[in-house]
Structures are given as C-alpha cells and as structure tokens.
Amino acid sequence: MDALAHVDAYWRAANYLSVGQIYLLANPLLTEPLRPEHIKPRLLGHWGTTPGLNFCFAHLNRIITERDQDMIYVAGPGHGGPAAVAHAWLEGSYTEKYPDVGQDARGMQRLFRQFSFPGGIPSHVAPETPGSIHEGGELGYALAHAYGAAFDNPDLVVACVIGDGEAETGPLAGSWHSNKFLDPACDGAVLPILHLNGYKIANPTVLARIPEEELVKLMEGYGYRPHFVSGEDPEVMHALMAETLDRVFDQIADYRQGRADRLPMIVLRTPKGWTGPREVDGLPVEGTWRAHQVPLTRVRDSPEHLAMLEEWMRSYRPEELFDGRGHPVAEVLETVPEGPLRMSANPHANGGELLRPLVLPDFRDYAVEVKAPARVSTEPTRVLGMFLRDVIAVNPDNFRLMGPDETASNRLSAVFEVTDRAWDAETLPTDENLARGGRVMEVLSEHLCQGWLEGYLLTGRHGLFNCYEAFIHIVDAMFNQHAKWLEACRKIHWRRPIASLNYLLSSHVWRQDHNGFSHQDPGFLDVVVNKKAEVVRVYLPPDANTLLSTADHCLRSRDYVNVIVAGKQPVLDLLPMDEAIAHCTRGLGILEWASSDAGTEPDVVLACAGDVPTLETLAAAALLRECLPELRVRVVNVVDLMRLQPPSEHPHGMSDAEFDTLFTADKPIIFNFHGYPWLIHRLTYRRHGHDNLHVRGYKEEGTTTTPFDMAMLNDIDRFHLVMDVIDRVPGLAERSAHLRQHMMDRRLRARAHTREYGEDPAEIRDWTWPY
Known part of the structure; x- marks a missing residue:
C-alpha cells in the first residue's frame, strides 16, 4: 500500500468508529447482523462535520510522520466529538489515559457505549478527549485559541479546523487578523482549515454560498494564501489534499525562515455527512442539512433504517481495518506518529505537563x-x-x-x-x-x-x-x-x-x-x-x-x-505592606484604626468592598466619630469576596462562628459594595445576621459626572451611610434627627456644587483620614 492508501484506511477506520459511537451499544465489529438491541435507546451526537474532521486528522498524521512536525489540532466544530475520540483511540493515547477502553473489541464497545451516554463522555471535543484544548460547544473561538497556543511556541504548528457555521460568528471574523500579531522568529504557525460543508443545523452557510472568487479575495484580504481542496470522490480528494498539504507546509517553512510574509490556509469543501446515507425516507441527506446530527433516527423501530445503518457501517470495510481481536491493523496505523508527536498525546494539548512556574520579583x-x-x-x-x-x-x-x-x-x-x-x-x-x-x-x-x-x-x-x-x-x-x-x-x-x-x-x-x-x-x-x-x-x-x-x-x-x-x-493608601499582606491573607478584616469599638461590642458594623466604597465608608466612620463620639463603630474591609460564603459553599468561606465574631449576629451591618447590592445578599443569606444586613451598591444610576456625584446617585456616599446608621441603630433615630437632616443638606450642597463648578467640593475631593 502507498501512503495515500494508508491515509484512506485510517480515515475509513475513524469514520467507522465515529458512526459506532453515535449508534451502537454492542456488536462493535459487526460480527453478527445488527439487531435493535445493539442500538442505543437515545441517538445523540453529530455526524455532519465528523467525516471532514477525520479526513483532516488522517492527512495531518502523514505530515507529522514524514516531516517530524510538532503539531496539535483545534477542532472548531465541537460537534465533531466522535472524530476526536476516534482519532485518540486509533493513536493509542485514549487507551493510555483510560486503560479500560482498550484497543480491542471490548474496548471498542466501551468506546461506543460511553459516547453521549449517562455516566460516559460528552458529545463535544471536551476536556475528557486527549489532544483537545478546545471544546467548541460555543462557536467562534477556535482560531483565537489556535493563535494563543502558537505564541512563544516556535516549533509548533496548530492546525485549526473552522466550521463554516462558526465562520459566520463575529469573534471568528475578527480572529483572522491574529496573523498581524504573530512573530515567525519566536512564535509557531497556525494553519487555518476552513471546512465548508455547506450547512448549519437547518440553513446554508454564507461562506459556502458566496462565489469562490469572492472567498479568495476575502482570505487574501485577511493576509493569507488560500488553497482550495474541493470534491466528494475519496480517491481524488486524498490526492488533492496530500498535494495541497505538502505545498502548504513548504510555505510554512518559508514563512518561518522569513522567505514569505503570509501564512497559508486551506478551504476544504466536502459534502455534509460525507460517506453517510445519501437518501433516507425519500429525502436527500448527504450534502444537506439533514446530515447535521443523526441521519438515521428510527434505527431501533424501523427495519429499513436498521438495514441502512448496517450497510453504511459495512461500507467502510471494517474487516480490512480491524483484526479478529478488534485491534487496528498495521495498514491503519502506518501513518500514526509515535509518542508525543501524536496530536492526541502532544504535551502542548495538556499544557500543565509543560508549565514552568513564573519567575516573580518580590x-x-x-x-x-x-x-x-x-x-x-x-x-x-x-x-x-x-x-x-x-x-x-x-x-x-x-x-x-x-x-x-x-x-x-x-x-x-x-x-x-x-x-x-x-x-x-x-x-x-x-x-x-x-x-x-x-x-x-x-x-x-x-x-x-x-x-x-x-x-x-x-x-x-x-x-x-x-x-x-x-x-x-x-x-x-x-x-x-x-x-x-x-x-x-x-x-x-x-x-x-x-x-x-x-x-x-x-x-x-x-x-x-x-x-x-x-x-x-x-x-x-x-x-x-x-x-x-x-x-x-x-x-x-x-x-x-x-x-x-x-x-x-x-x-x-x-x-x-x-x-x-x-x-x-x-x-488613599490604607495599609503598609506587612499589614496589607496579612489583610489579603485573611481575605477580610477589621480596620482597627478606623473603628471605635476596641474592646467592646459594636453598635454598628460598617463593611466595605472595593476602593471607592471603602473610601466612602472611611469618611462615614470619621463623620460618626465626630458627630456621635459615643457610638461604637466597627469598620470591616473585604478583599476576598468568597470569604463571605460559608465553607460548605466555597473553600475560602468563613465558619458561622468566625462570621458572627466579625460582623456580629444581631447588630446592624451597613455594607458598602462595589457591585450590585444583591450579590452580597446572595453570598450571605444563610448567615445569622442576614436580617440585619443592609447593602449599598450600584443600582443602575449613572451618567458622566463627578466621582462623588456618582456615589450620591447610587447612595453609597458618606452622608447617606451616616443616615443609614441613624436609621438602623436602635434608639439612634429619635435623638439624631438634626444630624440626619444635616447629612441630607450636605448631600444637597455637594450636588449643587457639582452643577455649578463641574467638580466635587474640595473638602470631599481632597478628604483624608482626620484622626
């Protein structure tokens, strides 16, 4: 067999395994006629893009083997999960990671059964799939991920298959410009493969329907050298793809050596659901949107569909691809790279294996x-x-x-x-x-x-x-x-x-x-x-x-x-470094210098999270110390928001006893927060003192205005916080009516000042801690 015959054998094996994942519970090698009990009760997964992905994997393996090329893939069509799983199993890395899914008939049956099955694996190119760094469940990000992987990886090529549905998204359209940020001297190369099979779930795709001349101009305008591989006859397509990839990788070598200023890319046109059923129930399937998910939907209860499935799977000639034990034959594995050169075992696709700790200055x-x-x-x-x-x-x-x-x-x-x-x-x-x-x-x-x-x-x-x-x-x-x-x-x-x-x-x-x-x-x-x-x-x-x-x-x-x-x-600078480290290590804590409850139980807790809310809280604490010196105020600043949750909800969470010690279980808590107030309530709703908790934060009031006016618009300002304390500390409202009115008047004066002079009053703008 020549190289392309080996590539074709691999492709047929991958297609066979992909169909088996979607349909079969048992009888993986078709050693007996298919029966309804061999079929999964729920047929899940996507066939339409899968044979095109398998085609790419088969040909890229040849390039890796012949050129000793370090390469990973990014599968933009996340619905091609069966292809990526089949690829990893054929390369042997799936069995290395999951020894119970061996490269034999029993392992193949487990491979099939687990796909989109309760307790099994997802239908997308998910983290469970060796070789994957991109799930693709949400479309638009494949090419950006590919370039991110190529940065600072000078020997790496990232083959990025982009589905034509994904190519319609805004993020993907912007991602083509990533080539303007790639340095051939220190970065790797990205090979975009735009896979045009013509359809999304139910509609044609834009790039598959525009004139080819226009598509060429589009790709050239993005700064690429486009190459087209189009057709449906496998023998012709194998020859054309092999010839194109050889030319493309020569051009990548020229780009890396500074002999070319553009990266190549490939436009691959194949029928949607290629090599699958051409017609089902009198309706065309292959090459149409009907091939997107499961071409044969009634296999368990329709003898006709069951027979079509068996004919489809036998069309790949599995007896030529797997030996009696179910292991792939040598002809299938001839072009599979060795060791870490396998795309499904490349350490770049499991980045933690290559991770070097940052060298961090003190x-x-x-x-x-x-x-x-x-x-x-x-x-x-x-x-x-x-x-x-x-x-x-x-x-x-x-x-x-x-x-x-x-x-x-x-x-x-x-x-x-x-x-x-x-x-x-x-x-x-x-x-x-x-x-x-x-x-x-x-x-x-x-x-x-x-x-x-x-x-x-x-x-x-x-x-x-x-x-x-x-x-x-x-x-x-x-x-x-x-x-x-x-x-x-x-x-x-x-x-x-x-x-x-x-x-x-x-x-x-x-x-x-x-x-x-x-x-x-x-x-x-x-x-x-x-x-x-x-x-x-x-x-x-x-x-x-x-x-x-x-x-x-x-x-x-x-x-x-x-x-x-x-x-x-x-x-304002609040903490010297040693205290800042301790404060961040705790995640929150009492600002003792701003509090007036030392050694006693507070009358009120002023809590804060965020720089501007903290400033306003400190200013409110200073006002209370000035105007109500007998009031015992505790100021608590929160750096790590997750500390507010119980430990049962987050690893950083505080115990109820610690929370109660800090915030009290029965005293008013005025919490000045950077974000939307209800987030604090959501994090603390189980706490003993939650009924006493009142949160100020952003409430969708805003405009182009001064910093303090912005705080006043959302009631996080110092004067409003003092009013909150008066309103919520038992017995304080009755004897502090004058002070409350004074706070209201100061807000009004500050607002009037901004409207007249366009800036905050100096005593607010230049405020510092007075004690």
Whole structure:
C-alpha cells in the first residue's frame, strides 16, 4: 500500500468508529447482523462535520510522520466529538489515559457505549478527549485559541479546523487578523482549515454560498494564501489534499525562515455527512442539512433504517481495518506518529505537563510607603504596572499581557519600559511601542484577548487580561466555557494543572469621568460567582499594597479564574505592606484604626468592598466619630469576596462562628459594595445576621459626572451611610434627627456644587483620614 492508501484506511477506520459511537451499544465489529438491541435507546451526537474532521486528522498524521512536525489540532466544530475520540483511540493515547477502553473489541464497545451516554463522555471535543484544548460547544473561538497556543511556541504548528457555521460568528471574523500579531522568529504557525460543508443545523452557510472568487479575495484580504481542496470522490480528494498539504507546509517553512510574509490556509469543501446515507425516507441527506446530527433516527423501530445503518457501517470495510481481536491493523496505523508527536498525546494539548512556574520579583519591593493610614493617595494600577514590567522582563517567553487597547489607559504603561506591543503589520513614524515579539497583546476585541490568553494558558504558559470593567461582559460566555473546562479538568486524572486565568478589571463603574452610563456596569462579578466554587475567586483590593499582594497570589495560582477589581485613579493608601499582606491573607478584616469599638461590642458594623466604597465608608466612620463620639463603630474591609460564603459553599468561606465574631449576629451591618447590592445578599443569606444586613451598591444610576456625584446617585456616599446608621441603630433615630437632616443638606450642597463648578467640593475631593 502507498501512503495515500494508508491515509484512506485510517480515515475509513475513524469514520467507522465515529458512526459506532453515535449508534451502537454492542456488536462493535459487526460480527453478527445488527439487531435493535445493539442500538442505543437515545441517538445523540453529530455526524455532519465528523467525516471532514477525520479526513483532516488522517492527512495531518502523514505530515507529522514524514516531516517530524510538532503539531496539535483545534477542532472548531465541537460537534465533531466522535472524530476526536476516534482519532485518540486509533493513536493509542485514549487507551493510555483510560486503560479500560482498550484497543480491542471490548474496548471498542466501551468506546461506543460511553459516547453521549449517562455516566460516559460528552458529545463535544471536551476536556475528557486527549489532544483537545478546545471544546467548541460555543462557536467562534477556535482560531483565537489556535493563535494563543502558537505564541512563544516556535516549533509548533496548530492546525485549526473552522466550521463554516462558526465562520459566520463575529469573534471568528475578527480572529483572522491574529496573523498581524504573530512573530515567525519566536512564535509557531497556525494553519487555518476552513471546512465548508455547506450547512448549519437547518440553513446554508454564507461562506459556502458566496462565489469562490469572492472567498479568495476575502482570505487574501485577511493576509493569507488560500488553497482550495474541493470534491466528494475519496480517491481524488486524498490526492488533492496530500498535494495541497505538502505545498502548504513548504510555505510554512518559508514563512518561518522569513522567505514569505503570509501564512497559508486551506478551504476544504466536502459534502455534509460525507460517506453517510445519501437518501433516507425519500429525502436527500448527504450534502444537506439533514446530515447535521443523526441521519438515521428510527434505527431501533424501523427495519429499513436498521438495514441502512448496517450497510453504511459495512461500507467502510471494517474487516480490512480491524483484526479478529478488534485491534487496528498495521495498514491503519502506518501513518500514526509515535509518542508525543501524536496530536492526541502532544504535551502542548495538556499544557500543565509543560508549565514552568513564573519567575516573580518580590512584590514587596514595589510597596508604597504608608506612614499613616489614608493620608496620601496613589494610583494602584500604576504601581502594579511596575511589578508587571519586571514580571515580563524576567519571563521573556512565558508570560503575556492581554488587553483591548487599554494597557496605557489602565495605567500599566511601565511595561513599555521593557517590551512593546506585538505587531507585525505596517508601522508609521508616529507609532509608539510597536514591534515584532512584543509581550503586550492589544487588539480592540475582548474576544480575541480572551481567546489568545486561553490558548496560551491551555498550552502551558501564564498571562493577565486587563480590561475596562464594563466591557469584560463581552466575554461572559467565553469565561463560562473556560470555567466549565477547568471544572471538568479537575475530575480528569491525567489533566495537569494550568496557570489561572487572571482578569484585572479597571476603569471601573465608580470612576467613569470621561465616559458615563455606558461604561458603568460591575455585573461581571455576578456572572463569575455563578460558577463552581472550586474554580472562581473574586478580589477587591482597596489600595496599591493590597493590589500588589493580590496580584502576586493570583499569578502563582493554578486552575482558577481570578477576578481582580482595582481602580486606576488615585486612592488613599490604607495599609503598609506587612499589614496589607496579612489583610489579603485573611481575605477580610477589621480596620482597627478606623473603628471605635476596641474592646467592646459594636453598635454598628460598617463593611466595605472595593476602593471607592471603602473610601466612602472611611469618611462615614470619621463623620460618626465626630458627630456621635459615643457610638461604637466597627469598620470591616473585604478583599476576598468568597470569604463571605460559608465553607460548605466555597473553600475560602468563613465558619458561622468566625462570621458572627466579625460582623456580629444581631447588630446592624451597613455594607458598602462595589457591585450590585444583591450579590452580597446572595453570598450571605444563610448567615445569622442576614436580617440585619443592609447593602449599598450600584443600582443602575449613572451618567458622566463627578466621582462623588456618582456615589450620591447610587447612595453609597458618606452622608447617606451616616443616615443609614441613624436609621438602623436602635434608639439612634429619635435623638439624631438634626444630624440626619444635616447629612441630607450636605448631600444637597455637594450636588449643587457639582452643577455649578463641574467638580466635587474640595473638602470631599481632597478628604483624608482626620484622626
């Protein structure tokens, strides 16, 4: 047999295994005629894209073997799960990871039975599948993941199969531009394979129906060299695909050597449901949308469908592909690479195997000096930028900073002292900090930043994604998918831990001086807290030193999604570094210098989380000390939001006894929160003192206005907090009516001042702790 005959044998074997996964409970080798009891009671999974994926895997294996090429795949059509599972089983890596699914008839039956079956494996290219770094359950992110995997992997080629339905999504359309950020000297290559089989679930796809000349111009306009492989005759297609891949990999070699300025890509046109039933019940199936999921739906109760299924599976000639024991024959395995060169066993697809710890400078060296609390202001993210600058300097090929054109805006500009923005397109004399090999990845697409970072992390590296708080919502669904991936990986014994996905959210809801209502939304925290407690962490450091301590902790962590919310505007420095470390280690604590309940039971607890709410809480505590000196006030600041939950709900949670000691079980608690108030209620609803808890936070009141006016619009300001205390401490309202009215008047005067002068009154704008 020649090489293409071996490729065809592999392809037929993979197709056979894929059909078996969708349909069969028993009789895996068809050693007897199919009977209804051999068929699964629920037929789940997707056939339509699967044979095209198997075709790609078969041909890529030949390239890997002949060229000793380091390669992984990204399967954009997540519905091609049967293909990826069949591929891993044929390569032997599935049995290595799951010894009970052996490369024999018994193992094949288990392989079939488990697919989309209770207690088995998902139908997508899921974490359970060796070789996968991309589930594809939600479409649009394959190409971004592929480029993220290629960054800083100079010997790696990432073959990315893009379904034509996925190609219609906005994120995928933007992802084509990732080639402008690739440096052939230090990065790997991405081979996009646009798989056009013509249909989505029930409709034709756009790119499959536009004229080929227009598609060529589109791909060339994106900066690629397109190659077309089209047809349905297997023999012709094998020859054309092999010839095209040889040409493509020669061009990739030229690109890496600087002899070409464009990467190639392939447009693969095959019928949807290729090699499956052509017609069922008098209706066309192969090459139509009807092939998308299960072409034969009544196999258990229709003898005609049952016979068609058997004819379909026997068309692959399984007796030529598997020996009597059910093991793949030598001809099938001839082009399978060895060891870690197998795409299903490549360590880049299990990135924890390659993960090197970050070399981190001592964050204490960047500490802001705090001689007295809340007297001097610092921009926290500017301080963090100096730390990140040196993280980048000592990790030149292992860490990247992602952000949608906001690195400088978020005050992280110190990083440009040691690196540039990655850029491989035209530059002008007026440009600054653009260069091939830059470690800062900026593109005005949150989807791309997220996708790049996920691909980078999943292949064993580290990074941080900085973003305006309001617009991180753009990647809500991507965050969901990554969190689910991490949740699943925790239950998979062979998946090694990877670096955490770290978000830095700045330019936040309370300081949108230039933008206003459209930029005011802290709701990403609510989305994050929906995920499993084992995966998510939320931090709200109130000043520069707590931000440094938090960032260091997050960069060292594994298998989490860490969300850090920190402002870029000047905020008061509250804690010297040693106290900041202790405070962050606890996750929350009493600010003793701001409290007046030392040694006694408090009359009221003022709690806070977030830099601006903390400032207003401190100012309220100072007002209460001035106006009601007999009142015993405890000020509690929360850095780690998950500490508010019980330990039964989150690993960081506090016991009820600890919570009651800190917040009391029967005293009023006024909680000033960065986000939507109900999130605090949701985290604490089981606590003894929950009936006494009153939360202030963002309540969808906003505009372009001054910082203090923004606080007043949402009732988190110092004067309103004092009014809350008067209203809720028993017996205080009756004797503090004058003070309450005075607080109302001060709010009115502050509002009038902003309307007349366009800024907050100096006594508010320049407030510091007076004691």
